[in-house]
Amino acid sequence: MSENHRFSAEELHAVYRAIRERRDVRSGFLPEPLQESTLLRLLEAAHCAPSVGLMQPARFIVIRAEATRIAVHRVFQRANEAASAIYDEQRRQLYGSLKLQGLLEAPQHLCVVCDERSSQGHGLGKQSMPRMPAYSVACAVQNLWIAGRAEGVGVGWVSILDAEELKNLLRIPREVELVAYLAIGYVDQFAERPDLERDGWETRRELSSVLRMEYFDQPYTPAPTPVEPGQ
């Protein structure tokens, strides 16, 4: 294997650092808006995402207007009230204590949608798996999220929103699918671990518990390679 296409140890470390230290940011957004150049680098990173058939269905609405941010926060509040109702008393109290979004603090929002109306891609790869375009859009969000971590920009994905209300507010056509609504802004720190873990909502699983081998019902076992050269 030639080596010139591989990353240096330092580069590799940086990539893993961004992946590992990325957080879902719900507080601590600084009031200064993103520099235009920073925002465009993040959007370019998102636009680099894979897409089925190269159809590039992701569209990005940058929202800066305070009135809109307040209106979206109201959409959140309504959905959040409905959501909290499913829990028993104890967990509802815990739920109520969680900070689940930073929509008012973040100086900009980004609404990411999946628009399949163009013929770009000519339908390649989505006939048998019709959800592929939306997955492509989710990959774009993850690109932006990782780049944001490296830039010192916090990103929080807010999913406690009624999609129809939000689409009406942002004049998104009926056939276009809402995938992600993000609050974005500079932060001066990233939490060491997820807020939901810190706050006692949930703990993270061990990697081994999500791995399987050959079949879904078979536990993972390492490959039978006796000796591994160090690297």
Added chain:
Amino acid sequence: MSENHRFSAEELHAVYRAIRERRDVRSGFLPEPLQESTLLRLLEAAHCAPSVGLMQPARFIVIRAEATRIAVHRVFQRANEAASAIYDEQRRQLYGSLKLQGLLEAPQHLCVVCDERSSQGHGLGKQSMPRMPAYSVACAVQNLWIAGRAEGVGVGWVSILDAEELKNLLRIPREVELVAYLAIGYVDQFAERPDLERDGWETRRELSSVLRMEYFDQPYTPAPTPVEPGQ
């Protein structure tokens, strides 16, 4: 803004390099299997992905058995034949000339599914947007894809597959959703641009064509910040 949480210029460059140079790899897989340590780093990167409510619904089936890889390739062949039938003569010829998967060459496959059956996450964040768990899983795939690029490991997402056939083959329960089927292996180069562009199937859009401002129907205009300090 304090600076210690920001990446150095070199780290930032490495992150953007991985995002920009990631490719959907369909050919050029080398026959040597992944080292166990490399594979586990990639899986750990995937497992670091965000997930709604910290529910971590992604499960990863590592497939090494040749018989299974051949069987999956047959699933692909059937779906591919059906898929090509929708095109007119000229585009069908082009479609037939494309190399759309490297399932037989790649020494391992990874099937990534979304399992919502556990109560992990306690339903937080998915009541109003029920597709969030699957999007979380797509984000995990993108993490692995980016880490793979940095490791010199090619990843190809094969979506021309019948999900039910594949689930039967891998003994995946009915309620568990197939999100991604990946061919994975070392490569000795990454293409400069997407195969589908090189082969004349589709061209990539300019970033500006996917950006909107405040509303879906409004074109993007830069923020009215007069002066930008260099960085």
